[in-house]
């Protein structure tokens with residue numbers, strides 16, 4: 655594992671990594687256990703990736719924890735996930751502070767159960783002075799929800815004269831998204847073998863590199879982050895240009 659880590663070029667790190675933590679249910683099912691057992695065991699993987707990313711020098715880590723579509727799951731599963739969030743935040747704030755990591759959240763937090771929202775806001779407040787890395791939880795989040803919200807904000811701005819329609823550019827649009835304070839992720843990782851975006855960061859991932867891992871989320875360890883980073887560093891990011899123009 656140390657060998658993998660030593661191959662990573664510290665001068666070519668993504669500043670922001672986005673992760674779709676997927677496969678908890680299948681991980682549990684393979685062991686004959688209920689789906690929620692998988693969610694409980696996904697917490698260790700969250701700790702692993704947060705620590706590894708901060709140690710190596712990543713500045714922003716966004717974890718997709720609950721999508722707007724996930725409300726359609728069985729009530730027991732939804733309730734367990736919300737409860738697990740409360741417990742995890744309470745338990746992890748100390749470690750976040752020890753690691754100098756600041757907790758943030760994106761998504762429609764107003765629709766979360768009040769217990770969950772309170773724990774989250776408290777965790778955000780208690781880590782707000784940390785500076786090494788932002789750990790951003792996407793909760794009751796979806797890319798389309800965020801884009802629609804931005805469109806409505808901008809339509810209001812336009813109606814009350816705060817912005818001229820012709821002045822609306824990418825920067826202005828981005829400022830209306832819930833990710834306005836974070837740079838766009840350069841790398842997106844998804845576990846579980848699924849190769850889709852599932853409504854995650856639709857605007858922000860336009861030019862991200864994608865890395866799909868064939869493992870289930872509870873099995874994610876630091877070495878998987880190193881693998882993803884090495885894969886990222888072996889790619890040529892052309893942004894529409896030719897290879898010759900890049901080198």
Ligand code: IPE
Pocket residue numbers: 675676677678679680681719720724735846871
């Ligand atoms: C990801 O694992 C966790 C959440 C979506 C909350 P899943 O629960 O989606 O697990 P699978 O994909 O069904 O195996």
Ligand code: IPE
Pocket residue numbers: 674675676677718719720721724848850852
């Ligand atoms: C995406 O995973 C959402 C999160 C990881 C929170 P899902 O398991 O909900 O995605 P789909 O439904 O399989 O695309």
Ligand code: MG
Pocket residue numbers: 676677678
């Ligand atoms: Mg899934």
